[in-house]
Amino acid sequence: MEFFMKMRFWATALLCLAAFTSTAQAQDSKTIRLATTTSTENSGLLGYLLPKFKSETGYTVDVIAVGTGKALKMGENGDVDLVMTHAPGAEAAFIDKGFGVEPHHLMYNDFVIVGPKSDPAKIKGNKSAQDAFKTIATDNAKFVSRGDDSGTDKKEKGIWKQLGINPTSFSEFKSVGQGMGPTLNMASELQAYTLTDRGTWIAYKTKLDLEILVEGDKVLFNPYQVILVNPERYTQLNTKGARDFSNWLISKHGQQLINAYQMQGKQLFTASYDGK
Incomplete structure (x- = not known):
């Protein structure tokens, strides 16, 4: 009897653990890790865009705002799901080396x-x-x-x-x-x-x-791109969430929001998605 009670206890514990793990994974699937530049953070652009993205999709975007070099390095290490940066030469090298996929022109300022x-x-x-x-x-x-x-x-x-x-x-x-x-x-x-x-x-x-x-x-001239981290290199990435966010940014709706963002009556960024 005692043996069966112990078995029942462990079976229940395992089921609880499985349920907890499943819930955590479900929560994680709605979290996207973005490495981006301090300019998108300091300008207030992300503070304007991300609440709208969350209300429309349910995703939470965790932002790590650093310099472009550090953002791309985080992508190389698989520490984030996508990057949003503004250094064309460094971005091209990031893609050529197989760290980044699905790059899209996003916006520009100067x-x-x-x-x-x-x-x-x-x-x-x-x-x-x-x-x-x-x-x-x-x-x-x-x-x-x-x-x-x-x-x-x-x-x-x-x-x-x-x-x-x-x-x-x-x-x-x-x-x-x-x-x-x-x-x-x-x-x-x-x-x-x-x-x-x-x-x-x-x-x-x-x-x-x-x-x-x-x-x-x-x-x-100062162009920005959004680039997914290559899922073939890292299995723990939320590539679906990253792609959903990227596609939202380059959609007609996302591009209109970027153009609409102003501070002190001034437009800060010009949307530039051109199908690439």
């Missing part, structure tokens, strides 16, 4: 060079980002760099490289290893120049003693 209103290097109105950077280096003007392997950092380093300038060679250059928000705050405190995406700039500008000095150069 980078701008901001700095103190006194503009000691006299770059205001310059139509060339390269000329502005060269003048800043030549004048040894204060410049704060993100230095965090983000999409913004990659863009900035690309401009320095095209000029053949090592920015660390001038004493007023500071690489801080921070996100865009802290970098802007530091540039404001130091009255220094920096490169920023327009979305984060609009979100922060009322708190800063800086202004846009250079904009409109095609070099400063």
